[in-house]
Amino acid sequence: MWSRLNFRHGVHPPELKELTAGIPIRRVPFADEVVLPLRQHTGKPARPVVRPGARVERGDTVAEADGYVSTPIHASAAGTVRDIGLWPHPDGSYALAIRIAVDRYSPQAARPRLVPDWTGLGPAELIEAIRQAGVVGLGGAAFPTHVKLSPPQDVTIDTILVNGCECEPYLTTDHRTMVEYPERVQLGIRIMMRCLGVSRAVVGIERNKPDAIETIRGTLPTDIDVTVEPLEVKYPQGAEKMLIESLLHREVPSGKLPMHVGVVVQNVASAATIAEVFDTGLPLIERIVTVTGRGIRRPANLIVPVGMKLRDLLDACGGVTEDAKEVVFGGPMMGLAQAHLDTPLVKGITGVVVLSGAEVKPQVSYPCIRCGHCLDACPVFLNPQLLGQLALKERWNEMEANHLVDCMLCGCCSYTCPSNIPLSQLFALAKSELRRRPAPI
Amino acid sequence: MEALSPTAILGSSLILGGVGLFFAALIAVTNRKFRVWEDPRIDAVAGLLPGANCGACGQPGCRAFAEQAVAGAMAPARCSVASPDVRAEIAEYLGVDVGQATQRVARLLCAGGTDVAPNRVEYHGLRTCKAAAAVSGGHKGCAWGCLGLGDCAVACTFDAIWMNEVGLPVVVPEKCTACGDCVRACPKDLFVVMPMEHKLLVQCKSLLEGEAAERLCRVACNGCGKCVVDAAPGVIEMKNGLAVIDYARNDLATPAATRRCPTGAIVWVEGAQPLSAAATRRFVPEVAA
Numbered sequence: 001m002w003s004r005l006n007f008r009h010g011v012h013p014p015e016l017k018e019l020t021a022g023i024p025i026r027r028v029p030f031a032d033e034v035v036l037p038l039r040q041h042t043g044k045p046a047r048p049v050v051r052p053g054a055r056v057e058r059g060d061t062v063a064e065a066d067g068y069v070s071t072p073i074h075a076s077a078a079g080t081v082r083d084i085g086l087w088p089h090p091d092g093s094y095a096l097a098i099r100i101a102v103d104r105y106s107p108q109a110a111r112p113r114l115v116p117d118w119t120g121l122g123p124a125e126l127i128e129a130i131r132q133a134g135v136v137g138l139g140g141a142a143f144p145t146h147v148k149l150s151p152p153q154d155v156t157i158d159t160i161l162v163n164g165c166e167c168e169p170y171l172t173t174d175h176r177t178m179v180e181y182p183e184r185v186q187l188g189i190r191i192m193m194r195c196l197g198v199s200r201a202v203v204g205i206e207r208n209k210p211d212a213i214e215t216i217r218g219t220l221p222t223d224i225d226v227t228v229e230p231l232e233v234k235y236p237q238g239a240e241k242m243l244i245e246s247l248l249h250r251e252v253p254s255g256k257l258p259m260h261v262g263v264v265v266q267n268v269a270s271a272a273t274i275a276e277v278f279d280t281g282l283p284l285i286e287r288i289v290t291v292t293g294r295g296i297r298r299p300a301n302l303i304v305p306v307g308m309k310l311r312d313l314l315d316a317c318g319g320v321t322e323d324a325k326e327v328v329f330g331g332p333m334m335g336l337a338q339a340h341l342d343t344p345l346v347k348g349i350t351g352v353v354v355l356s357g358a359e360v361k362p363q364v365s366y367p368c369i370r371c372g373h374c375l376d377a378c379p380v381f382l383n384p385q386l387l388g389q390l391a392l393k394e395r396w397n398e399m400e401a402n403h404l405v406d407c408m409l410c411g412c413c414s415y416t417c418p419s420n421i422p423l424s425q426l427f428a429l430a431k432s433e434l435r436r437r438p439a440p441i
Numbered sequence: 442m443e444a445l446s447p448t449a450i451l452g453s454s455l456i457l458g459g460v461g462l463f464f465a466a467l468i469a470v471t472n473r474k475f476r477v478w479e480d481p482r483i484d485a486v487a488g489l490l491p492g493a494n495c496g497a498c499g500q501p502g503c504r505a506f507a508e509q510a511v512a513g514a515m516a517p518a519r520c521s522v523a524s525p526d527v528r529a530e531i532a533e534y535l536g537v538d539v540g541q542a543t544q545r546v547a548r549l550l551c552a553g554g555t556d557v558a559p560n561r562v563e564y565h566g567l568r569t570c571k572a573a574a575a576v577s578g579g580h581k582g583c584a585w586g587c588l589g590l591g592d593c594a595v596a597c598t599f600d601a602i603w604m605n606e607v608g609l610p611v612v613v614p615e616k617c618t619a620c621g622d623c624v625r626a627c628p629k630d631l632f633v634v635m636p637m638e639h640k641l642l643v644q645c646k647s648l649l650e651g652e653a654a655e656r657l658c659r660v661a662c663n664g665c666g667k668c669v670v671d672a673a674p675g676v677i678e679m680k681n682g683l684a685v686i687d688y689a690r691n692d693l694a695t696p697a698a699t700r701r702c703p704t705g706a707i708v709w710v711e712g713a714q715p716l717s718a719a720a721t722r723r724f725v726p727e728v729a730a
């Protein structure tokens with residue numbers, strides 16, 4: 001029991017991965033239009049460098065990084081820039097986006113490599129190439145990868161953790177990546193190790209993906225120190241800080257980052273993408289997305305061009321069923337419910353879950369009975385019960401004093417609450433209120 | 442049980458009495474010695490004020506206002522909650538002029554009720570605008586528009602806001618004290634507090650233009666710019682597809698600017714805001730929702 005790699009607390013939601021776990025990745029046909037929001041990553045939005053009417057080829061830079069924590073954005077299909085204007089963004093707002101009318105019947109031909117070959121490059125050149133290729137973390141938060149790979153001078157990184165947990169229900173993006181592209185994962189790890197000058201890497205995979213564990217183990221190189229560790233199946237095993245606790249038994253202090261305990265965590269999909277970028281010579285213009293749920297006719301794992309509209313993607317999967325009720329970007333625990341079918345898929349979106357009426361039951365919320373289930377579930381040891389009561393009374397400052405900042409909105413408390421109190425929604429609200437509120441007078 | 446002796450009773454009474462007298466004397470001396478003189482008029486004025494502590498006057502509360510009023514730094518008319526009679530009474534008591542204060546009122550920068558700006562999705566969750574806005578921006582089709590769950594009506598201490606039949610908060614100017622609670626309550630920042638004489642008003646915050654704006658809301662500002670041409674130079678400016686009024690030139694504003702607005706987004710307000718479809722939509726043809 002104790003030998004098993006695990007973190008404390010967490011929940012066990014139904015996995016529901018069987019819908020797509022066995023379906024091979026395939027490519028989705030190009031739609032008539034792709035929409036590339038300028039804000040697809042954590043940090044400053046990119047700055048457009050094309051004008052309406054401009055001709056772009058697949059892989060051309062359409063927006064350049066505006067600052068250090070920012071990444072360029074590339075055309076994901078050959079075509080003509082139609083417009084640069086406000087467009088629905090996955091976060092629910094309208095944000096500036098570049099719309100490209102895709103060439104009809106275009107072969108979307110291969111072209112000379114835009115990213116240099118990796119073999120002869122040193123760490124600085126590799127990181128620069130990764131930055132130019134617009135690579136961000138593909139696990140959901142879309143943090144620019146080049147920033148993660150360039151830690152400040154005063155921290156020492158000793159281990160790279162490669163996150164293959166995929167603990168969200170439904171999603172099988174990382175699972176399929178590991179099964180079908182193990183050599184890319186392996187090469188991505190190798191490149192990251194060269195960037196960081198680190199000699200040890202650990203791949204963490206939940207035990208519910210035995211085929212992935214086996215495949216990755218089978219392709220491990222012998223010249224570098226990479227191991228695969230099977231992890232307990234528990235949500236949120238794939239959260240950065242939980243993964244570090246499980247694999248290395250190190251705790252990331254409040255307000256600190258993984259690098260402060262000597263660790264860099266990268267998703268397997270990010271590792272595979274780094275390898276793919278250097279392999280094909282094209283920047284990050286497509287990613288693997290799971291389209292699943294009981295509300296979609298043909299669940300699938302697809303290679304999707306960045307910026308494809310939700311409507312086109314659902315059509316490519318046979319459309320939604322009669323009783324489809326809700327579309328969520330990302331997993332059902334932390335994903336973003338979508339209000340527009342025109343919303344484009346941005347780099348950070350791991351999956352599209354179409355929930356049917358039976359899966360989405362409007363629930364009545366009852367008063368808190370102080371059962372303490374949420375305390376047992378919270379992986380960062382907060383008191384969601386107390387925070388929830390404070391949120392209902394709009395006492396935001398007291399929530400801040402009760403360490404709201406450590407809440408990562410994983411949703412364990414909401415999931416486990418027998419009174420159906422929407423705790424993580426309240427915490428998201430409190431976080432946005434605290435950001436919005438002017439400093440007290 | 443042993444009976445209490447008369448000496449014990451007398452002794453304890455004397456001791457306690459003595460202690461009491463000593464502290465009474467101490468308090469009396471302290472009261473004389475460390476007395477802080479306060480103008481008795483402050484208490485009197487504070488007693489006359491409504492005691493709402495709303496902060497509309499810019500002071501932290503009614504007593505702070507009373508202090509300022511007694512000091513002559515604030516005219517009694519600056520209390521927007523007190524009735525004219527009460528203001529006159531305070532002025533008479535203090536022997537000062539009532540003073541002039543522009544009546545200010547909260548205005549809603551959205552006229553998109555559910556009849557003209559439909560909700561795009563169903564929202565099940567906490568029935569507050571703030572909570573709804575935290576979930577992908579809320580259920581409204583227009584990302585800038587009023588969510589209609591009435592956080593402002595709850596926040597209003599003076600019962601000056603009621604939710605009308607199309608889910609928009611209507612401010613009653615007579616009751617509004619311009620305290621700004623609704624401004625803080627609205628997650629979409631749709632309320633502004635402005636003087637009553639600012640009558641030209643753009644009841645829209647959507648940054649979309651043309652068709653895109655009108656698809657989401659039939660009374661949206663579509664950025665056509667007709668009002669800019671019709672108004673006196675400099676009164677209205679187009680910024681990011683939205684007509685923005687420069688209230689520094691308010692004396693030049695006339696209802697002429699509203700006449701050619703194709704959606705009725707810009708209005709000339711006398712009293713309460715027109716927040717129903719019948720009042721705002723003028724030239725928009727009826728289209729199937």
